[in-house]
Amino acid sequence: MNDKKSQLMSPARRKVLKATGAAIISAPYISRSWASVTEINMLAWYGHGEPDVVAEYEAANNVKFKPKYYAGGDNMLALIAQSPPGTYDLILSDAEFVQQLNAAGYIEEMNAADYPFDDMLHEDFTKFPGHWKDDKLFSMMLRGGHLGVSYNTTAVTAEEASSYQCFWKPELKGKVGHFDWHLPNLGMMSLYDGNGASLWDLDDDKWKKLQETTTSLRPQVGGFFDYGGTFNSLKNGEMLAMCGIGDWITGVLEKDGAPVASVIPKEGGIQFTESYSIGKGSEKADEVKKFIQYMMSPEGQVKSAQMAAYPGFCVTKAGRAKLQEVDKQEAMRSHQIEGMANDPIALINEGRIHYRDIPQQQTLEDWNDYWSEYKNA
């Protein structure tokens, strides 16, 4: 019996020994192949380092992204400030913070000739505010998105949503949500006050009026939410209108079949702009440059537009054309087709879009202080 057992066992044992031997012999090659993968430390909003965006590039170029995600420009600046130089190779930043990144010496100069500036969809994108200093390029615009009135289409009509006034609609009492960040919310209220292009540049009177306008909205407000909360409350119908967001959230829900939409009201909308910079002291600047070039290529622009975490529009002509070719549905949903109503580029041309900025005459702290008071009101 024992003999039989040992006979039955021995082939398996031999196999195990063979496999182990093979593994030991090939181990140096495996480790060598692992070692050749270049790791790129990325600092970005959530989603930019996820497989749906970078996996294809990683496989083709033998690199591996190690993303560190942040929420908000302040958070990003703090993370860089608290890390040794060279920690982050690639930095994705909101455009309004590029200037501060540059002023603090956190990013490398880039060579404009490496990027498709002659193919940008709008002239503004070629010399985007803060991205250049003394005619030197420090950041490359990757994508954008527009913020306006986001609403549940079963509770608010498209006509009502064409003005921020709809947030005060009596039927929406307790059903208006805020994305919990003062900048886009107060920016929108500033537009509603009629400040137009000078929405961030408010003197004392205008700042006071903005606070009064915003405070008058407080009885309508059902809650203050982060990304997850905003997403859920719109999805389950707890909130029927949302201030401070745009297609970057409703787009994801819309694709999922939820009855929500975002429009740019007549008072105007705000554009968030995301740009790539090369971290100061990065030893992988060439690899990073190659990746940014990929993201600016038609294929990369499509990846960015389709990003699962939150959509954004293409900023190059070739990227837009490619999106229309490979994903017509998304191009139509996000109005990225010439001649469509609410085409993001047409909206900019019509002067209805204002680039997100930081307060000019007050500090961010002033705005945040008021925001805390508002939440407690």
Next chain:
Amino acid sequence: MARTNFSGFATTWRMPIIVWQVLFFLGPLLFMIAMSFFLVKNYRMVEAFELKNWEKMLTRGYFWDSYILTFWLASLTTAVTSLLAFPASFALAFKVSPSVRRWALFFLIIPFFTSYLVRIFSWYVILAESGVVNALLAHIGLGPYTMLNTKFGTLVGYMTLTLPLVVVLQTFALANIDRNLVQAAHNLGCSPARAIYAVIVPLAKTGLIVAALFCFILSFGDFVSPYYLGGSKPPTLPILIIDTTKSGQQWPRAAVVAVVMMLTLISIAFAALALAYRKRASR
């Protein structure tokens, strides 16, 4: 005269917890206190000894609004949870077999196996206007009621966190009571209600107060429930900490809020423990 003997063996075994507490509680606590006097320049903390952060936070109306709200909600949760938990704990301690008690305690611990955040998000499905509770109420012609993004929602979240723990702690406290004393009360003519009030509660006082204290501490410091079920409307102190750090990276100001919270909790804890271990005045 009693002589205290130094035991190297005992001290060696006590050292890890002492070192742990010094490294990961006392050290960070002292650093947090120091940090509340630091300044922030260009998103970077600069070592300083300035009272600006304290002055800034303590003179803001919204800080005190948040403080009162947080204290009130934590107190309400403690009262409601303790009252709701007591009948269940009483039954587990006195009315069921040891085997049933063991199973019940096991089931009370099970919720802690899953993430608190996941449990809180699951309440969305139950409390939403199109959720389970409103669907059931609709059958009897009631509702829909708004429960999410309200103080009620926050309370539900706090109780999700604390109720199982309070039941467990109360059960242990009640189960350790000498049954002979309860029996003696009955034999001497005590009604069941009086026996609970005059005998059982005083005997389990320490455990009951400790359970309530845990409930208060956990609720007072919880960020998840007031944010996700209360809609941050209005914000509690933990939310205020997050808000403060988000804008301008004002960690020193957030430290002021945190230190005030710690002082409050330490005061409450000392008061509760003093009450728990206070001996009855002899008559």
